[in-house]
Amino acid sequence: MSSPYQNLLAKVNEIHDLEKASGLLMWDREVIMPKAGNTIRVQQITTLRRLIHQMSTSDEMGEQIEAAAAELADAPYDSDEASLIRYLRDQFAEARKLPPEFVIRVSTISGQANPVWVQARAENDFASFRPWLEQIVALGQEMAELYGYEDEKYDPLLDKFEKGMKTAEVRAIFNAQKEATRPLLQAIQERGKLVDDAILHQPYDIDQQKAFAHFIAPKVGYDFSRGFLGTAVHPFASSFSRYDARITTRWYPNFINPSLFGTLHESGHAIYEQGTHPALARTPLARGTSSGIHESQSRMMENVVGRSWGFWQAYFPVLQEHFPAQLGHVDAHDFYRAVNKVQPSFIRVEADELTYNMHIILRFELEQALINGDLAVADLPAAWNDKMRELLGVVPPDDRQGVLQDIHWSRPGFGYFPTYALGNLYAAQLYEAAVAQQPAIAEEMAQGQVTSLLAWLGEHIHQHGRKFTPAELVQRATGRALSHEAFVRYVTNKFSSIYEL
């Protein structure tokens, strides 16, 4: 006789296997599949998604969860069992709030809006995308109502990506960071020692870029024996188990950054998945707990480690070996400064560490205004440009480099953007706590080594998967709630030194 928990686990394993099969259909679509296969592939994914939704939201599943909860009422809060039941209960309740009709409508409208956005961006034609965006905003509003909220309408959208976090909390942190880093940016612009990053824009042979990517990813802890590096237009990480967590990168023939920092970024994501505890395998706990915490791990490897002086002091000679003509004559420290150049710009994904969060704060504020009905889609381009001027002091010359740049609004993905900036803040706070608890981490980092850092992250973050909410995890790991302070200290120290302020 199996216990209620064992029965539940068997069902959860089965659903998880289907999730991963669906994930592989999607990974393959981006990395391997010929374009012609797309129509039928979408149907295959839809079938799996429908089946998963059916199984996860069935009355039987609800009963199984409650039976297991009753059986394990005394299980400690941080046990795998109690954590799984907590997670399943929450997800079950959330999923049941969306009627199947609504889910299909979201999927249909998003599917139609996406190609319109692609073309609108290519043709710099916001007007053609506008009616679709209006529908998508309406869907976002409807979704917020369906999920329900106590304080702000944006709360349930944010909650989908950052469980338990409130809009007001994010707003307070973002505002504090905005004010605290403004003088630093001003100082850099007014009296910083100039940084020249022309060396990054040279012809870089793609095979050599690939070879270096394979060399450098393991240096931040990515385990290729449990991974794979593929090519994708929009890079991402994707895992099918802790034993198979993959990364993708894009290769630009005349610019080294995308492959270099893209590889480190996706490695950070994948290391998180590779580090989930084996006991969580084949359950939904076997992945990163939230978009923000996930992003903290990618930004940790891309920036805190991958744009540090210790790292390039150690590995720039190897990079030079791959590109003797381009970098043979370059001083390691000049390279380090080049990859840390601060400059307000139009495009989020190209932004430096200091100005990146401003791009996010802009989107966070505009999304709330849209969802609350305070901003009409028709007025969005002008609002975008106003905020760019306010936050970054630059205004894009056209909508392609402004309001049309991101894919996120071609589906009702509201609530996701803030997690990018939260990732940067989490990363700084986690790193500061790690060094405080384990001073060897800083010493190793000065040599480009991450062994102790990885051990700390593994213990405090990775192994737990989704057992805890982001707030719980950060509290446990750093002894305090998330704030902007560590990030401000981090960028102040780093850029004061680079810009000799």
Add this chain to the structure above:
Amino acid sequence: MSSPYQNLLAKVNEIHDLEKASGLLMWDREVIMPKAGNTIRVQQITTLRRLIHQMSTSDEMGEQIEAAAAELADAPYDSDEASLIRYLRDQFAEARKLPPEFVIRVSTISGQANPVWVQARAENDFASFRPWLEQIVALGQEMAELYGYEDEKYDPLLDKFEKGMKTAEVRAIFNAQKEATRPLLQAIQERGKLVDDAILHQPYDIDQQKAFAHFIAPKVGYDFSRGFLGTAVHPFASSFSRYDARITTRWYPNFINPSLFGTLHESGHAIYEQGTHPALARTPLARGTSSGIHESQSRMMENVVGRSWGFWQAYFPVLQEHFPAQLGHVDAHDFYRAVNKVQPSFIRVEADELTYNMHIILRFELEQALINGDLAVADLPAAWNDKMRELLGVVPPDDRQGVLQDIHWSRPGFGYFPTYALGNLYAAQLYEAAVAQQPAIAEEMAQGQVTSLLAWLGEHIHQHGRKFTPAELVQRATGRALSHEAFVRYVTNKFSSIYEL
């Protein structure tokens, strides 16, 4: 209101999507997945297989099939609808004959036996594999009993791979071919002009092999815009729709044949899938009708086209450009003769066109003896060697090059081997009929072109997918039942000329 047939089709589409998801999990395992991912991947595949089995064999499915059959009782035999119902009825009845307990037992024992076989082959140790093979033979016997049979116990096993074909029929054809080609082999060995194939065994740069594979596959009709060429230790073709039919190849650094003819072989398989009619999409009819007919398409491209003089007259200059040091000085006709060298050998997958079927006939006869209980596993190695002497005049020096060489007996895959030889016979008969109906085919082939051949195959074979049984398809396409005669004419003409008999 949807009709019973529409309801059935919706369910069939769903099951088919799961089949293809399962197929992708397997494709990915061979081509991309890190080895470490295997344990969990196997569980993911098992979950999908179990779900597919459940859905395909449910009482509800049986009722849906019968309701649709009643609705479409008047549909013409060769309509898509009637063909699908025929196919589903048969598959449903067959699948219900195997109790779930038996399916699990087969899967478990096969899973355990496979690594034992791998090691036994590596260590040339039949004794260690023998107890497993005994279990597998017993499973094969049990399977035959579960499916049931009228004439021979081997019939239901063969039927799984070659629907409707009887053991007695295959035996008669094989025996006739064996007798008919024996004098040709003898003549080649006694008085054929010597063929030297040393040029094939040279260092061949793997990147150049890959480049040539990408060049040559479209020349036999493979559509890369609906495909992908990957690398696999044991090459295979796999399709996820007619818009995404993939091939794999292996690359030997010192031997050009495996990648060259492997690519053409798998292209033949994939072209079949790419050619299934769009109206069959997302149904089980959207694939080749049987293992034997599938093999006829691969052998058509590998041998009938890919080892023809017209083909190499056309493309050898391009191959020379890829390998000037290896082939620059070689005469095209000498290359053509080299790739057609006839020589009895130990290993099936390395056999030439004339002796290949002897390897199959050997296995076909031994499989029947095992299944009928006329041959004990303990006596199998000696029986193998005796038959090698009888059929090919050579005896392998050890079991590694003998009875242990193939993977097929590490699971109860009895009945599959004969379809390899049937494929060669079908190919010859189809080609002969195609040329008789459309003489332009032969003229084009003399120039290395396959446009008209592909059109003929598309019309008579590919588009039909699984609508007809192999026997029906061959009868419709060639006007007669399968026989050995076209094959005998084909090899006699070809090798008499090559060996100047």
